[in-house]
Amino acid sequence: MTIKSEALRTLPLFSGLKKDENTLLIENSRMQNCERGTFLFMHGDMITNFYVVCRGTVQIFRETPDGHEVTSDLLIAGDSLNADEIMTKQTTHNKNARAVDDAVLLVIPVKWMQENLSNFDHMAAHLMANLTDRLHSAQIEAEHQSTMSATQIVACYLQRLCMLYGFDPEGFDLPYSKTLIASRLRIELETFSRALKNLRGEGIDVDGVHVSFTDTKKTGQFVCDQCSLCEDCPAHLFLHKKAAQG
């Protein structure tokens, strides 16, 4: 029970709840361990729960008719799996969710969320902010996809990864397989592999799973060339700040 209340306390989504609201939430939620490879839900399953990742990583993906997996997101601690399914008219999941590694999740019945949304002013606001952020990211990513080269996209992603996970820019290891990352970036594994090679000339060194940023200024120029959203993309902002510092 302490791990659960700890989770509820630290999750931004549930910050600012009153004491009795918090108690109610504890009563109506549960923690779930989910070992590597198991599905949380599959495409077509009924939408019954709202999930928040507390530990580990969850892959959200679809499967094309020919069996190819298309990853739409990789979620880590603090991310919600299906905030977009709380207010939808649909009754079934339209994607698959699977634990990439051993994961721990907070599970709340969707029905309960829906019924109590209006009581919990703060939570509704948080949810809306969450949806807004996701929409924003999706739009930026769509624009990236159509205006940047695969190599630029990879560079941008590595930067974001470093920020989001709080890794050391001097050197860190990729948190999951290259196959998974390539799928997430909607490029082929081969293209991803070649992109990493190209990046060596642009200030990013990748050897095996080890990444290190060697020339932030150069990388910044490379990534933001032809890009209209430097101010909006967190990775670009980061690069600019670094570059300004010298």
Place this chain on the structure above:
Amino acid sequence: MTIKSEALRTLPLFSGLKKDENTLLIENSRMQNCERGTFLFMHGDMITNFYVVCRGTVQIFRETPDGHEVTSDLLIAGDSLNADEIMTKQTTHNKNARAVDDAVLLVIPVKWMQENLSNFDHMAAHLMANLTDRLHSAQIEAEHQSTMSATQIVACYLQRLCMLYGFDPEGFDLPYSKTLIASRLRIELETFSRALKNLRGEGIDVDGVHVSFTDTKKTGQFVCDQCSLCEDCPAHLFLHKKAAQG
């Protein structure tokens, strides 16, 4: 004033408001005519208002460093311009909004929206549903972009256009220029032009601005080939239903 209350009455976003809420909304909003080509806001402007299209069409776009316009959306009556900016931490618009044709808009101060969101249970719910839908569409589009050919994307778009605007599938005219549509679909005008040619063999006939669907079954097969989200994409659903009817 009657045109405004009419707008407020018919907009799904504001349906279900109590009478006094409605009065309050009328007092705090205004209608704005916006003639073809004028900007509603530009990238970098302060976010002051929330806009809903009542008549006409509005283009949302960015400009790349080299001056190329990238259209992120084309909005018509009933669509909100910037629902995603109500809950954001940002204070400035990150895109441009311009009237494609003479348009009429409902304008509400963002501040007022924010302050009254919690009072208007229904409206918050509508806004969330709106954001959810947009996110959903964005995800589908991203997946389309990476799994379908330009020709398939165009076919899918024409179908959606026909549904959204309530056009006659037997024959209708494109509501805006091919240049604009190509920009919206993130493909080059030349590619769009060639795609239309290819579609003749797939059951869609386009001559000048005139579009007619000649073989829905064939088109359905063509569009949905390799696609994992037939159940989720309204255009695909439409095609399947038509095809099933014979």
Place this chain on the structure above:
DNA sequence: CGACACTTTGAAGACGATCAACGCCGGTGG
């Protein structure tokens, strides 16, 4: 050591972008 998953590399091919030329149309001005 061998099996297997994951990754790299090479070569070929497909697709869309780009560049350039032209046709079409409506508007403007002589």
Place this chain on the structure above:
DNA sequence: CCACCGGCGTTGATCGTCTTCAAAGTGTCG
């Protein structure tokens, strides 16, 4: 009335990039 122009769309040729297919390399774990 005609000549000119600019915006828009089509068509052709070429080029670059990403995908695809195939093969070989690397690492891990039994």
